[in-house]
Amino acid sequence: MSTLEIRDLHVTVGEGEETTEILKGVDLTVSSGQTHAIMGPNGSGKSTLAYSIAGHPKYTVVGGSVTLDGADVLAMTVDQRARAGLFLAMQYPVEVPGVSVSNFLRTAVTAVRGEAPKVRHWVKEVNEAMAVLEMDRAFAERSVNEGFSGGEKKRHEILQLELLKPRIAILDETDSGLDVDALRVVSEGVNRYMSTAALDGEGAPGMLLITHYTRILRYIRPDFVHVFFDGRIVESGGSDLADRLEAEGYARFGAAESAHSGVDGAPAHAV
Amino acid sequence: MTLSQLVNERATTGTPPNRFRSRNPDDFAVPRGREEEWRFTPVRQVRELFEPFAPTSVMDGSVDAPDGVTWAIVAPDDARVGQVLQPGDRVSALAFSHARQALVLELTGTPERPVLVHGRITPGLAYEHMVIEAKPHARATVVVDYAGSATVAENVEIVVGAGAHLTVVSLQQWDADAVHLSSHAIRLGADATVKHVVVNLTGRLVRIAPTVEFAGRGARAEMLGVGFAGDGHHFESRLYLDHAVPHCTSDVLYKNVLSGESARTVWIGDVRIRPAAAGTSTYEMNRNLLLTDGARADSVPNLEIETGDIIGAGHASATGRFDDLQLFYLQSRGIPFEEAQRLVVRGFLADVVDRIGVPDLQERVMTAIEARLGFTPEVENED
Ligand SMILES: Nc1ncnc2c1ncn2[C@@H]1O[C@H](COP(=O)(O)OP(=O)(O)OP(=O)(O)O)[C@@H](O)[C@H]1O
Ligand SMILES: [Mg+2]
Numbered sequence: 001m002s003t004l005e006i007r008d009l010h011v012t013v014g015e016g017e018e019t020t021e022i023l024k025g026v027d028l029t030v031s032s033g034q035t036h037a038i039m040g041p042n043g044s045g046k047s048t049l050a051y052s053i054a055g056h057p058k059y060t061v062v063g064g065s066v067t068l069d070g071a072d073v074l075a076m077t078v079d080q081r082a083r084a085g086l087f088l089a090m091q092y093p094v095e096v097p098g099v100s101v102s103n104f105l106r107t108a109v110t111a112v113r114g115e116a117p118k119v120r121h122w123v124k125e126v127n128e129a130m131a132v133l134e135m136d137r138a139f140a141e142r143s144v145n146e147g148f149s150g151g152e153k154k155r156h157e158i159l160q161l162e163l164l165k166p167r168i169a170i171l172d173e174t175d176s177g178l179d180v181d182a183l184r185v186v187s188e189g190v191n192r193y194m195s196t197a198a199l200d201g202e203g204a205p206g207m208l209l210i211t212h213y214t215r216i217l218r219y220i221r222p223d224f225v226h227v228f229f230d231g232r233i234v235e236s237g238g239s240d241l242a243d244r245l246e247a248e249g250y251a252r253f254g255a256a257e258s259a260h261s262g263v264d265g266a267p268a269h270a271v
Numbered sequence: 272m273t274l275s276q277l278v279n280e281r282a283t284t285g286t287p288p289n290r291f292r293s294r295n296p297d298d299f300a301v302p303r304g305r306e307e308e309w310r311f312t313p314v315r316q317v318r319e320l321f322e323p324f325a326p327t328s329v330m331d332g333s334v335d336a337p338d339g340v341t342w343a344i345v346a347p348d349d350a351r352v353g354q355v356l357q358p359g360d361r362v363s364a365l366a367f368s369h370a371r372q373a374l375v376l377e378l379t380g381t382p383e384r385p386v387l388v389h390g391r392i393t394p395g396l397a398y399e400h401m402v403i404e405a406k407p408h409a410r411a412t413v414v415v416d417y418a419g420s421a422t423v424a425e426n427v428e429i430v431v432g433a434g435a436h437l438t439v440v441s442l443q444q445w446d447a448d449a450v451h452l453s454s455h456a457i458r459l460g461a462d463a464t465v466k467h468v469v470v471n472l473t474g475r476l477v478r479i480a481p482t483v484e485f486a487g488r489g490a491r492a493e494m495l496g497v498g499f500a501g502d503g504h505h506f507e508s509r510l511y512l513d514h515a516v517p518h519c520t521s522d523v524l525y526k527n528v529l530s531g532e533s534a535r536t537v538w539i540g541d542v543r544i545r546p547a548a549a550g551t552s553t554y555e556m557n558r559n560l561l562l563t564d565g566a567r568a569d570s571v572p573n574l575e576i577e578t579g580d581i582i583g584a585g586h587a588s589a590t591g592r593f594d595d596l597q598l599f600y601l602q603s604r605g606i607p608f609e610e611a612q613r614l615v616v617r618g619f620l621a622d623v624v625d626r627i628g629v630p631d632l633q634e635r636v637m638t639a640i641e642a643r644l645g646f647t648p649e650v651e652n653e654d
């Protein structure tokens with residue numbers, strides 16, 4: 001049983017005169033077995049929240065707290081947070097030239113599990129995880145994210161989710177840029193992880209899913225939906241809230257109409 | 272890049288298209304440090320090599336040669352010595368006129384494994400001369416590795432006969448006080464290929480100047496460099512590729528990693544395409560990765576194009592710091608900072624190291640570099 005607790009989180013970007021407050025007091029608790037969805041207009045600070053939890057160097061936490069089972073996450077280095085059981089599937093995964101996917105995965109898994117996986121099991125484990133995500137084995141020899149298509153990068157993020165087995169996972173727009181088949185494959189991958197982790201006796205992981213669309217929520221049912229607006233959560237509800245947001249947009253929270261139809265370049269009713 | 276842009280580059284560097292060359296040391300003034308060829312070199316550290324000296328040291332090495340390779344230590348008046356070299360600076364001219372012997376390697380056929388020359392030079396001042404000759408259609412690899420503590424002025428002549436494929440690796444793993452100035456004169460026959468590799472790992476001052484003379488059509492030069500400069504290291508590479516005959520290719524890739532406040536690297540890449548060199552294709556690239564403040568990498572590519580009738584000519588040069596986002600991404604997967612740094616460095620160097628083509632040497636180079644980054648390999652968990 002794990003709990004990620006975010007209390008009154010304030011985060012800025014930029015330095016000196018340029019400092020801008022992006023998160024303006026976020027409160028959220030994600031516990032094992034729960035799936036939380038966060039929806040909100042472009043630029044409202046959803047990725048900022050995700051990156052701040054992961055420890056991205058660009059963001060400065062100026063107030064509030066983030067704890068994982070009581071441990072101060074903000075006091076941890078980026079890698080310590082991952083080893084503590086947090087995982088962020090990024091909206092824009094980073095290319096690392098010259099580092100092969102297989103070497104990267106093995107190094108990451110070794111770090112997170114605290115020991116090198118046994119070679120025989122490891123090959124099998126990676127191959128199976130890749131097969132489920134319908135990723136060609138050739139990806140293992142390519143450089144991390146280099147030249148990957150948008151959808152391939154997202155599959156690679158979920159591959160890491162499956163192998164690193166976090167206690168709390170944050171998925172930042174993993175569904176954006178996926179075609180219908182890829183969305184199904186990736187969603188099934190996520191669900192499979194959520195249920196097998198539970199079977200392993202670890203208890204189901206907790207999940208924070210950032211998305212613009214309800215289509216992924218048809219595969220991954222959220223227990224809670226939160227509306228993110230101007231740096232904070234302004235409303236929370238059940239999964240029906242997502243449908244309402246998709247139909248109405250964020251106008252009633254004060255957003256201009258364009259913010260609604262401009263999401264990811266596609267009008268909401270088209271998805 | 273258009274031709275006019277390339278021609279404009281001429282104005283940006285001071286290297287003359289015509290090189291002055293002479294075997295008489297007195298034809299070269301004693302460098303003061305401001306000259307174009309010396310302005311990046313800490314000349315105070317090489318003063319001893321600017322005047323003739325009585326050698327107090329000599330290569331005390333060994334040659335490990337498979338079948339198909341003959342080698343000998345010969346007198347300087349041997350006909351094989353001086354085939355290619357036309358010294359381009361005072362140190363090279365002094366070394367040529369004062370070296371008392373030369374190591375000559377002759378390669379025929381396809382030797383089954385690389386020739387290993389262990390250059391162990393005892394402390395002191397030394398003149399060295401080496402001739403590596405691949406006979407027509409030979410396919411061979413020579414690895415010369417230098418270690419020890421010495422001050423060395425050296426000339427290396429590399430002759431690649433028609434249709435031969437020769438790889439020469441010069442691996443510098445000197446002690447912290449060593450000074451090594453070396454001119455490599457390479458001549459390529461028709462359809463010959465050379466892969467010339469400079470690996471600089473340690474040494475106070477290593478300055479290697481490879482010159483490639485294309486003497487026959489269809490020749491190809493692949494010039495590779497890998498360096499890891501730490502505190503107190505100055506690694507300088509000065510290339511001059513002289514395309515004088517048609518249909519030759521050159522491909523240059525040098526990568527340096529610098530770590531430490533006083534780490535320095537210099538890369539000069541001069542390529543000349545003479546009027547007769549129709550159908551030339553050349554590309555050169557230098558990239559430097561700075562790991563710490565204070566480290567400095569100078570990079571000066573220079574193309575002199577004297578004919579428009581070429582297939583392609585280009586260059587790129589970039590010096591940068593660690594990409595914070597790459598490190599963040601790796602760390603966000605639980606990988607500790609030092610290891611993330613190691614992965615990024617390994618990734619940065621991988622493309623050039625992989626091209627060396629001598630697997631155990633590649634591994635040795637990577638292991639040495641990773642050790643410098645504070646990493647000792649883990650034993651594989653095979654069960
Ligand atoms: N360096 C910076 N200086 C000023 N503002 C910045 C800086 N970096 C990010 N921002 C702003 O922070 C805000 C929040 O960005 P964030 O990426 O968190 O939004 P988001 O909710 O994830 O949007 P999207 O739905 O488009 O992914 C944006 O308005 C962005 O322009
Ligand atoms: Mg975002």
